[in-house]
Amino acid sequence: MEMTEEQGLEILRRITAAYPQFDLDGPVGEERIELWVERLLKMPYEPVLHKLNHYIDAHHFPPTIAQIAVELPLDNGFLKQQQVWAAQVKAERESGRMKTFLDYLPEELRGTYSRLLEGTHSDK
Incomplete structure (x- = not known):
């Protein structure tokens, strides 16, 4: 201020x-x-x-x-957005509804990527 x-x-x-x-x-x-x-x-x-x-x-x-002299801190919108995201992730984790990146993929890629992941898990 x-x-x-x-x-x-x-x-x-x-x-x-x-x-x-x-x-x-x-x-x-x-x-x-x-x-x-x-x-x-x-x-x-x-x-x-x-x-x-x-x-x-x-x-x-x-x-x-x-x-x-003292400079006013710059308004860092990106930092504020990161804080919002962190709070959202924390709330998701606490609720047990944590999504994976697969949930965000388009439907046509979801199946393909799921099969690829299954293939890497079966090699172990």
Whole structure:
């Protein structure tokens, strides 16, 4: 979830409070606010705040945007689909109705493939 403008300004207030040299006054300060908020709005608030807090604990100078940046995870539709499939397979196994790949073959191939499998089992 992306950060709100108010949350972006809160990040800037926190940096300013921790680092007096992080100047937000005057025309350069206004540009700094615009730039930072523009970039921060594309990031999740809580992880950025967490990263900033750790940065403040370890550094004497204010951070750059890159030093506290956190990217939102990409929406991975395929991963979600795999999770759905895994849940379906688990439900099938638990119900005792587990299908084999033969159940998904067209009828005309099912008989042929079944005979081939029987032939391999009889060789053992």
